[in-house]
Amino acid sequence: MIAVLGGGAFGTALAVSLARDGRNVALWARDAKVVAQINDTHTTPRLPGVTLPDTITATTDLDRATGADTLLLSVPMQTLGTVLAQIDAPLAGKALVACCKGIDMQTLEGPTAILTRAKPQAIPAVLTGPSFAADIARGLPTALTLACKGETGVALQHALSTQNLRLYRTEDLIGAELGGALKNVIAIACGITIGAGLGDSARAALMTRGFAEMTRFAVALGGQAETLAGLSGLGDLALTCTSELSRNYRFGQSLGRGESFDASVTVEGASTARALATIAQDRALSLPISCAVAALVEGRASVADIIQNLLNRPLKEE
Numbered sequence: 001m002i003a004v005l006g007g008g009a010f011g012t013a014l015a016v017s018l019a020r021d022g023r024n025v026a027l028w029a030r031d032a033k034v035v036a037q038i039n040d041t042h043t044t045p046r047l048p049g050v051t052l053p054d055t056i057t058a059t060t061d062l063d064r065a066t067g068a069d070t071l072l073l074s075v076p077m078q079t080l081g082t083v084l085a086q087i088d089a090p091l092a093g094k095a096l097v098a099c100c101k102g103i104d105m106q107t108l109e110g111p112t113a114i115l116t117r118a119k120p121q122a123i124p125a126v127l128t129g130p131s132f133a134a135d136i137a138r139g140l141p142t143a144l145t146l147a148c149k150g151e152t153g154v155a156l157q158h159a160l161s162t163q164n165l166r167l168y169r170t171e172d173l174i175g176a177e178l179g180g181a182l183k184n185v186i187a188i189a190c191g192i193t194i195g196a197g198l199g200d201s202a203r204a205a206l207m208t209r210g211f212a213e214m215t216r217f218a219v220a221l222g223g224q225a226e227t228l229a230g231l232s233g234l235g236d237l238a239l240t241c242t243s244e245l246s247r248n249y250r251f252g253q254s255l256g257r258g259e260s261f262d263a264s265v266t267v268e269g270a271s272t273a274r275a276l277a278t279i280a281q282d283r284a285l286s287l288p289i290s291c292a293v294a295a296l297v298e299g300r301a302s303v304a305d306i307i308q309n310l311l312n313r314p315l316k317e318e
């Protein structure tokens with residue numbers, strides 16, 4: 001059995017795709033109302049218009065869900081550590097697949113380090129790449145990166161690929177998780193650019209320089225540049241920086257327009273930008289775009305300030 005932990009848009013969409021393909025899926029959510037709605041009506045507020053297969057069993061019982069061999073962790077990044085801390089079992093030998101995109105603000109770690117510290121006897125993996133939950137749930141084709149070492153990676157690639165989810169495999173967990181985490185920050189920057197009326201040329205410049213920033217950072221932390229050039233980096237960057245389906249991009253647009261944004265919406269890039277700014281300072285790394293987003297999110301700079309600062313940086317080689 002596969003268990004998905006997290007009853008939000010992405011976790012539910014993954015459960016839908018796996019269940020449609022005949023997998024036995026348990027979906028753990030903390031909210032009893034969401035669980036009852038899924039079990040009783042096969043619908044969820046996070047995926048309007050989607051009928052969930054009745055082979056998905058939703059539960060609030062974490063012990064029941066963690067009895068599965070493979071666990072997909074699809075809660076927001078800043079809550080991953082808390083959710084893992086609620087699981088008493090060591091989960092020895094089980095595959096723990098992080099489906100969240102971000103860097104934890106408290107520990108400054110990505111999902112692999114958090115999984116490994118919390119459950120050292122489990123096998124960590126990362127599932128990431130360009131994929132809107134709504135697209136997956138509608139059965140539209142998507143391609144993702146699955147990062148996991150050894151034979152477990154091969155087995156997981158098969159176990160989690162479905163008719164509409166095509167998984168490519170890598171052993172570079174750091175590169176895969178950082179591609180997904182950093183593209184959200186660049187998507188906020190691109191949203192700001194469009195929201196502030198700076199135009200498509202400026203966005204293309206930010207995407208390109210943002211990609212350079214993502215790659216530089218991932219390599220400095222032990223990831224491989226090739227991974228960043230794949231689905232988890234470039235692929236997800238292209239999707240998130242250009243689509244209004246992206247919450248990070250829409251959040252950036254609101255900032256660029258000087259409008260408020262619904263605080264209940266999951267915007268992973270905002271906390272990740274703040275974590276990145278701290279890491280950049282601690283390690284003397286140059287992350288101008290991410291640091292500019294962090295300054296704006298924290299209210300330390302205005303949109304005009306950050307545009308001016310980015311444009312006034314010393315001229316350099318590409």
Ligand SMILES: NC(=O)C1=CN([C@@H]2O[C@H](COP(=O)(O)OP(=O)(O)OC[C@H]3O[C@@H](n4cnc5c(N)ncnc54)[C@H](O)[C@@H]3O)[C@@H](O)[C@H]2O)C=CC1
Nearest residue numbers: 007008009010011030074075076077079100101132133266
């Ligand atoms: N929505 C999408 O299209 C995609 C999302 N992701 C990633 O998936 C992760 C989850 O995002 P979404 O499902 O979209 O968010 P969401 O906002 O739809 O759902 C988040 C869910 O997590 C639950 N949650 C929050 N704190 C919790 C806690 N402490 N314990 C247990 N449950 C908790 C909420 O109740 C909610 O059901 C994020 O890291 C996101 O970047 C990745 C790819 C696509």
Ligand SMILES: O=C(CO)COP(=O)(O)O
Nearest residue numbers: 129130131132246247248
């Ligand atoms: O990660 C995503 C698509 O790959 C979803 O992006 P948002 O979190 O910005 O909506």
